[in-house]
Amino acid sequence: MKHHGKKAITIVTGCLGSGKTTLLQHILKEPSINNNTAVIVNEYGKIGLDHHLLRQAEERTILLKGGCICCNSRADLEEELKELLYEDESGEAPFERVVIETTGMADPSPILFTVLTNPLLQHRYIVDCVITTVDAKNGMLQLRNNPEIIKQITVADKIVLTKTDICSPEEHDAILTHIQSLNPSCVIILAVHGKVDPFIIQETSNVDRLKVIHSLPSPVTHTNSNVSSISFSFSQPLDWTAFGLWLSMLLHANGENIMRVKGMLDVGENGPVVLNGVQHIIHPPQHLEQWPSLNQESYLIFIVRDIDTALIERSLKTFQQFLHTVVKTCELSTIY
Amino acid sequence: MCILCGEFIMQVHWTDYTDSTDTEITVGNQQRIRQRGRLHRANLCNQLLSHYRLTLEEWNGSKFILRDAKGNAEIVHDLGTVWHHVEAMLGYPIDPLDVSLLDKIAERNSAQ
Numbered sequence: 001m002k003h004h005g006k007k008a009i010t011i012v013t014g015c016l017g018s019g020k021t022t023l024l025q026h027i028l029k030e031p032s033i034n035n036n037t038a039v040i041v042n043e044y045g046k047i048g049l050d051h052h053l054l055r056q057a058e059e060r061t062i063l064l065k066g067g068c069i070c071c072n073s074r075a076d077l078e079e080e081l082k083e084l085l086y087e088d089e090s091g092e093a094p095f096e097r098v099v100i101e102t103t104g105m106a107d108p109s110p111i112l113f114t115v116l117t118n119p120l121l122q123h124r125y126i127v128d129c130v131i132t133t134v135d136a137k138n139g140m141l142q143l144r145n146n147p148e149i150i151k152q153i154t155v156a157d158k159i160v161l162t163k164t165d166i167c168s169p170e171e172h173d174a175i176l177t178h179i180q181s182l183n184p185s186c187v188i189i190l191a192v193h194g195k196v197d198p199f200i201i202q203e204t205s206n207v208d209r210l211k212v213i214h215s216l217p218s219p220v221t222h223t224n225s226n227v228s229s230i231s232f233s234f235s236q237p238l239d240w241t242a243f244g245l246w247l248s249m250l251l252h253a254n255g256e257n258i259m260r261v262k263g264m265l266d267v268g269e270n271g272p273v274v275l276n277g278v279q280h281i282i283h284p285p286q287h288l289e290q291w292p293s294l295n296q297e298s299y300l301i302f303i304v305r306d307i308d309t310a311l312i313e314r315s316l317k318t319f320q321q322f323l324h325t326v327v328k329t330c331e332l333s334t335i336y
Numbered sequence: 337m338c339i340l341c342g343e344f345i346m347q348v349h350w351t352d353y354t355d356s357t358d359t360e361i362t363v364g365n366q367q368r369i370r371q372r373g374r375l376h377r378a379n380l381c382n383q384l385l386s387h388y389r390l391t392l393e394e395w396n397g398s399k400f401i402l403r404d405a406k407g408n409a410e411i412v413h414d415l416g417t418v419w420h421h422v423e424a425m426l427g428y429p430i431d432p433l434d435v436s437l438l439d440k441i442a443e444r445n446s447a448q
Contacts, residue, residue: 119346241377244351244415245384246432252419253431282350311433318438321445 006126007088008097010201011111013152014133015142016104019162022194023133024101030198036096037201038084040077042103072110073118081121098125099201105148108155109278116281127283129203132156136167139175150227153179154259154303155278158187158200165192184229185262185301227259230309232316234298237268246319247275247282250312255280257307263300272298349414371397381418387440388426392418 014020021041028034039054077100087093102108108130115125132152135142139161142149153159159179164172179188189196243265251258261277271288302312371394378394385392385402392412393401400412402421410421423429431437 117347122347239380241351241373242380245377245380248349248351248415249384249419249430249432253429254433277350284348284353285350287353307433311435315432315438318441318445319432321441 003126003128006124007085007095008128008202009115009125010097010099010128011102011108011130012099012133012201013102013106013108013130013155014104014160015135015138015146015149015152017138018104018133018135018142019160019191019194020101020104020133023131023160023162023191023196024099024194026194026196027099027198027201033097033198033201036094038093038095038098039101040080040084040098041101042106072113074110074114077111077114078118078121081115081125085124097128097201105146107148107151109151109281112155112278112281112283116283129157129201130155131158131160131200133160133162134175134179135163136161136172136175137163140171140178143175143178150182151259153182153186154227156183156186157203158189159183160189160191160196160200162191162194164190181229182227183260183303184231227303227305228307228309229301229303230312231302232300232313234266234300237266238298240265240267240273242319243267246316250315251277251280251282254304254307257305258302259305260303261301264298265300266296266298272296275300343413345413347416349416351415367397374400377415384441385422387437388422388430390422390425 012020012024024039028037028039041054081098084093084095084098088095100111102111112127112130115121115127132155134149134153139149161172161175161179167175176188179186189200247261251261256279258277258279261275261282263275264272265275267273269287271290274286274288276283276285302309304312374394374397378392378400381392381400389405391403393403395401395411400418402410402412402418402425404425408425410425412418412421419430
């Protein structure tokens with residue numbers, strides 16, 4: 001079984017009015033999803049969701065001593081997720097997946113932290129996919145005014161570009177270029193009135209992300225740029241222990257500013273290791289049994305804030321003595 | 337729960353996840369591979385920690401012991417906490433992006 005008996009969690013985030021609820025409404029119309037999915041919302045929006053397993057959670061964050069923003073626990077979610085587990089196990093309302101819809105201003109990383117570090121939840125739930133909705137019409141304006149949206153885009157596995165029917169082709173291209181340069185590894189889906197393939201709430205790992213990185217448009221540079229991304233590809237298998245040493249040290253020192261790390265690494269096993277992290281939080285790395293595509297090249301993407309990407313490159317190349325591999329830089333881009 | 341020291345381990349650090357998807361492991365199974373991995377990790381850490389005049393020793397397949405040249409010792413559970421203890425022992429923050437550290441590693445690499 002893919003998740004080893006754990007319940008999958010899909011997080012849907014995005015700015016106020018970017019179409020999160022409309023998207024969910026459409027997805028929940030699919031009977032096979034509707035029957036076995038529980039939904040947790042932070043706020044009831046103007047558009048109501050009609051669902052048999054709908055819960056509301058008032059956002060309550062427990063601030064941990066000395067913790068940064070990402071390392072905070074969401075007590076409300078913890079309670080709701082435990083409650084749902086109880087209902088599932090008592091046979092009252094069984095489900096296979098939970099969709100968490102956040103508020104427009106929410107930072108999704110505390111949700112990941114809660115699920116991945118809670119002693120009970122980490123064994124019963126797995127964060128499968130993070131979907132961010134971006135309004136194609138007002139996206140550029142929101143990117144300029146709301147720093148949260150940058151975080152929401154960098155954390156996303158999939159981005160649903162909404163309101164594509166009312167935006168001009170220029171607006172469409174501008175926001176698309178920006179999203180791709182902010183998060184080179186994400187999958188972008190276009191939607192009108194929330195109409196998308198309902199199964200996007202499940203993670204698909206067969207996308208050839210290396211191809212996506214190679215086909216990137218030229219980076220957008222802003223004068224006040226502080227978020228940038230860098231991608232690496234590796235031509236030989238690398239030593240997983242040595243790599244873990246380097247990355248854990250990097251995250252210890254700079255975790256708060258490493259907004260996203262994502263990669264598929266050849267560590268000399270039959271399949272690659274899928275690495276996925278947001279700030280200090282690293283998902284348990286998945287060791288796949290085989291490569292999802294024919295292209296067996298390892299890649300690693302960092303999206304960082306206020307860190308010189310050239311230094312990351314230099315550090316990784318210096319540490320390659322430990323890594324026993326040759327590092328190539330794919331793409332070095334400074335954005336927003 | 338660690339049966340040797342009674343410490344309650346709530347979190348498995350991400351570097352400790354292996355390719356094994358078995359949810360149950362028989363006692364003693366894969367011990368050799370695990371121990372080899374731990375020694376390899378301590379060895380790699382030592383190469384890096386030598387720049388700070390610290391050493392890391394694998395202890396009974398259960399913990400690591402971090403020592404400095406003055407005789408201070410600290411019990412370390414995993415890579416998630418080792419850097420925290422290193423900083424506490426040194427009294428200053430460590431950073432893999434530190435240019436002087438990178439220079440020192442590169443210098444040693446070229447000397448070898």
